[in-house]
Amino acid sequence: MGFDLVPILLRGLDVTVRLTLTSAALAFAIAIVAGLGRLSPFAPIRFLAGAYVEVFRGTSVLVQMFWFFFALPLFGITLTPFVAGVAALALNIGAYGAEIVRGAIRSVPTGQIEASIALNMTPALRMRRVVLPQAFVLMLPPFGNLLIELLKATALVSLITIPDVTFQGVALQQTTGRTTEIFLWLLVLYFALAYPMTLAVRWVERRASAYRKA
């Protein structure tokens, strides 16, 4: 079964987890800002947010990563592998997230907005206290999916020299040649990370939407 391989693969676990959590936090912030930007009353802001989403959604995340790591130094900007990896993952997933944010905000019923106007709330207050809390509940399931996508996409950072679990696996495969065992363990490891995340998101979702069926 190759249990002896596991400790070596696990050396990359900490990198994979840190990469996932850092990129997820950043992607979430980017998604909120860009999602709100796409709904802005100001056309230039809408355009910028829209351009960002289309560019980062419409190109390969691996190529984006190569740009950050291999191409930017040619313009005098050198990023550490970790920063380049996080930047590419967060910007790519953030672009998908922005569409989720936009869709969720737009599906809050207009009656909620009208009630906020009738209570004379400012647009900012209305967004913060009425629209976003309700939109957040709608965002959770698709955000959960994105988080899993993100975790799996972190495997790509092994190609820009970051020693994550996939990097360790590939290195181990080259030295030992035990191909099937190593890659099977890698699948198990990713699943072992992803499934608890799914459960955690589901739990948060249940808590956050409790008011609906209370």
Added chain:
Amino acid sequence: MHATVDTPAPTSAPDAGDPIVRFRGVNKRFGDLHVLRDLDFDVGPAEKVAIIGPSGSGKTTILRVLMTLVRPDSGEIVVDGEHLYHRRVGDRLVPADERHLRKVRTNIGMVFQHFNLFPHMRVLRNVTEAPIHVLGLSKAEATERATGLLEMVGLGDKLDAYPSQLSGGQKQRVAIARALAMRPKVMLFDEVTSALDPELVGEVLSIIRKLAEEGDMAMLIVTHEMSFARDIADRVVFFDNGQVAEQGPPADIFTAPSNPRTQEFLKAVLQH
């Protein structure tokens, strides 16, 4: 254009007062549909006005325009002496910005057909939210005000419930308390019983009736409940085709309508 008036301007009668709401030449079109046609319409302070009329006649649009949910195409609206959609710069009127709208809106409150409670907030917070964050009341003041109002509408024991745990009638009573907590001078009721099961209509109407009896708040009530309109209104306005077709004291409108359209409408609705 501007005729000079030599005779001294009449001082306003002590009890009549200036209207709290004044529509002058207000127009609103939705595509081909002309829902408000050169509407002139006044509401006195503390006056209770029931607006009746066929669906699609534009009666709800009057309320929505007044609540700034729908911008009129033209005309002027004045609320408590202040232009709603315009602001005075020198002696010119220019379109109002959001800040001006917010200032004039403090005088107006609205209760909606579909309640529009905030589903993620408990009942108490639905009612304290705007007083705290819009009026700047302290949490204690807002809670005291909200508790009093919720008791008045008979929901003193539901402060911690979520809207999803309430019946339609209870939801609408919370919505009334929520609107009252802002202490508006004019309250708009937009078909507030139309979405309710028949057995729940009474509990909502009786609260509005109570408000009408005690209050110095002006009330504009769009309703299909004819007997209710007749009971509480100082004036009934029959609205048809974007205009006031006929208006007067409930006794006149309901017993001896002069406009054939009013007669036809009342005959149709009172048959049920």
